[in-house]
């Protein structure tokens with residue numbers, strides 16, 4: 001039976017979120033409707049992530065849960081990087097899967113669904129020369145902050161990473177296509193565009209780079225904010241650094257993964273930078289845009305990482321004073337060079353290092369958040385909060401803000417999509433709670449409805465990310 005309703009569940013990075021949105025538009029253009037929350041869908045697309053073992057396993061365990069009480073099941077499509085990496089093998093692992101489609105082939109979903117509905121079991125993990133973007137419907141509606149993929153794939157081959165194998169070589173979308181899609185997003189309601197790519201700052205059309213593209217997009221009337229992610233230090237050009245100082249619409253936030261503070265480990269990871277080149281780069285970024293908030297990625301316990309290597313990572317964190325950072329335990333991915341390296345690190349050491357790194361990052365995150373208390377800034381309102389009248393948005397530094405429900409003017413905020421506000425108080429992030437010692441939450445007490453809801457400890461001086469709440473609305 002041809003499905004009439006669908007549900008798409010995306011795991012992993014923002015590029016998967018973007019792909020999920022495009023698949024949804026594609027299926028909508030075929031006359032299918034998104035299933036309502038809590039409603040069974042005729043078709044479920046699992047848009048998977050392969051970057052960590054846990055993410056891939058989660059996709060398979062989700063498939064098992066799709067079997068209904070009466071024994072029936074929806075049509076199941078496995079998409080994303082697990083689909084690309086495992087291909088037909090995925091169907092052997094889980095016979096419930098009806099079709100397997102890689103991230104470069106999802107424009108073929110409608111015909112593959114028709115084949116699967118007719119009893120076929122299609123698998124497409126090709127990386128065709130024709131751009132899938134040409135086969136996707138035009139963008140119509142957009143959220144206040146919208147993703148726009150400008151680049152896909154990676155040529156860097158970091159030794160721990162599957163992306164070059166699952167997403168293929170670096171490919172940049174054409175300039176005109178990107179500009180047209182940006183216009184469509186703004187016409188559809190977007191006020192912020194986040195340019196996406198596995199190595200977004202490697203975007204090039206042969207003679208222009210990401211800096212020129214950003215300058216062009218900044219001329220679009222109605223577009224107020226531009227961000228981009230994720231970047232590689234090796235592709236941070238002089239022009240891009242200068243754009244941060246000169247393009248007002250380019251937000252003062254840069255996510256620049258470093259992964260380790262040890263040059264020995266960076267070399268083993270095949271990262272093409274050292275801690276010195278990375279730090280010099282950040283100095284230049286801060287000179288170009290003094291209020292920039294810096295964010296990074298870290299992998300702890302890479303094979304062969306010694307305590308001394310790990311200490312070097314902590315030192316780097318102290319030196320940079322990140323406003324935010326994402327840290328992960330090393331996860332061996334089959335087929336990558338690091339998976340077969342000697343000196344894999346025991347799990348208890350991994351966990352100890354991750355906890356210590358979280359604590360160090362949280363200290364700097366708290367300092368950054370505190371530096372913004374009382375600072376009036378523009379908030380892009382993105383969605384309604386759980387409480388009636390509550391609005392949630394983002395500051396230029398990508399900090400979440402909640403606009404309390406007791407403050408009216410909702411209609412005005414909706415119309416403008418922007419509110420001017422100052423941080424009044426901070427509330428802890430879930431990361432803090434994961435890193436906090438056992439029992440700390442209860443010892444510190446739980447006062448106030450907000451803290452009870454978040455399970456917060458109330459240990460205010462130590463909490464890195466109290467939700468930033470606007471003090472007052474300005475006209």
Ligand code: SF4
Pocket residue numbers: 154155156157158161162163164198199232
């Ligand atoms: S640069 Fe990023 S996407 Fe490319 S291989 Fe390294 S970690 Fe993976």
